Amino acid sequence: MDIHRDFAQVAVVEDGCVTDWGRVGCRPEALREFAAQLRPDDHVALEATGNASAVAVLLEPHVAKVVISNLVKTRAIAEAKVKTDRVDARILAQLLAADFLPGTWLPDERTRMLRRLSGHRAQLVRGRIRVKNQVQAVLHRNMLPRPPVSDLFGTRGRDWLAHQVLPADERETVTALLRQLDFYGAELASVERRLAADALDDPVVRRLMTIPGVDAMTAVTVLAAVGDFHRFSSADKLVSYLGLNPTVRQSGGTAAHHGRITKAGCGKARGMLVQAAFAALRSPGPLRALHQRIKARRGMQVAIVAVARKITVIAWHLVVKEQDYAFARPSLVAFKRRKLELSAGAERRIARRGPGYDYNDKELRRQEREIAEQAERAYAVLAGQWQAKRPVGAPRLPAIPGTESESVTCTA
Structure with a gap:
């Protein structure tokens, strides 16, 4: 047909x-x-x-x-x-x-619903970014200084914007754009509330949120794009499905040439994974060590994509093996889950300690960061001493005198 x-x-x-x-x-x-x-x-x-x-x-x-x-x-x-x-x-x-x-693959009804809602959310986010850029363009063409606040569209930012001298038509334009921004914000909150309510009791979403940098919306978007993780026989197949694997050109006896990623599959999920990679770099752990190691050899952009690919590999192993991330920070995970509950419409607990409150304890956060830093150093040592495993029957290469890792053979 x-x-x-x-x-x-x-x-x-x-x-x-x-x-x-x-x-x-x-x-x-x-x-x-x-x-x-x-x-x-x-x-x-x-x-x-x-x-x-x-x-x-x-x-x-x-x-x-x-x-x-x-x-x-x-x-x-x-x-x-x-x-x-x-x-x-x-x-x-x-x-x-x-x-x-x-x-x-033909997804089930819930997966189709998640795909429609996550796609609608992505359109709202793009619309909100477009409106914000138009406001910045008004300030730029009228030679106004940069706003002294981090968020121009928050309470203090809008107060600063209201006191700027603008032509009458430009002031009307800014007022109209702010109304559009409020509309996008309300619609985005409504869509995220529906997504959060559906994902609240989903074990896959809760498991993915244990990965550093992965919040509720990232987990839901990846789940909507992938559907059933078990339909992929390996993590590499999931990476290829999301378009995070490099293109390869090879013919005859020539060496293979690896180029940019294929960018196949769902672009929304791939973009969210890249954003998760940026967020993961703000906290210590093996993912940050991976980024630093690749950044030193290949540059910032390649390292970010490599971290996004690693997050995809970790996600496959966690879901298929039904395990949480081994280096997760418990207080941070509880904090993210509490944010998911609030997004779904849970009652706020004013002046009462509830799930996720431990993230406000600075001493506990310091202890968890020290443990994560230790895992980061361990990964850096492992990667630095890694050697390819010799094929069966291959002769052992002569060791380099004076090195401490002469007898180290890692196959991780």
Whole structure:
């Protein structure tokens, strides 16, 4: 089925013969009527479009299998010289009949809901950033100084902004932009409340929040993009799914060339992981040691992406093995969980100690930071003395005299 917004072009392969079924309306009633004509042993292939998941949900109960075509791998359609709806439907049917059609994972209803809400949240965040940039542009073109506060759009920042001398039209522009900013803020709080309420009792979200730099919204966005972590047989496959693995070019006897990351998959989740990597650098731990080691050799940007990739690998191991992060700071994790509860609408405890209050204890925070710093130093020593494990039967290389790590062979 070559799907469009109003109709779908259908082709059928039966006994090796390809025939055109015609067009089917892309409305629930028309699709249910079409599904009633299918047999329980039929297989259906769909073109990956915005409404493909909804069509698949309607057809699944009536057929043996529904495959949503992976357009990245289905190059026969994208590179065809003659491309029409009828040709696309025929190609999909023939590839499915030959079992050569790579499909995509069909998420469940909760995952689809999380994807819609996280996508809406990302649009609201972009809109809020755009409005803030427009206000800064007004200040710049009127040669006003930088605001003396860290947050121009907070209470003190808006008070400073109200006392600046601006032309009448520019003042109206700033007032209108601030109204838009308040609207985006209210909508963003509403969406985050719905996401927090859904993620409050989710064990995957709570486990991901034990990783430094990963807050509730980052965990929810990653969960919405990935869905079921167990469908990936290794952490490297999850890294490739999120587009954090480097591109590789190699042919013949030449050495492989590794380039930039592929940026495949969900861009929202990848961006949130990069933001989590920046946040993880503000606290001691193995992730900060990894960043410092790679930054010294490859630069800041490569190191940040490497930390984001490492967070993805850790997330896969934690979820699949049902474990919390070994170097998590308990008071910080409790603080993040309390923020999640408040975002979901929990009652605030005024003048009462509750979950997450220990994060305000400076002495406890100092002790936890010392433990994290010790883990950071241990990782730095491990990485500095790491040696590749020799293949079975390979001769041992001569040791360098005077080194303390002559007999150290780490395989971590």
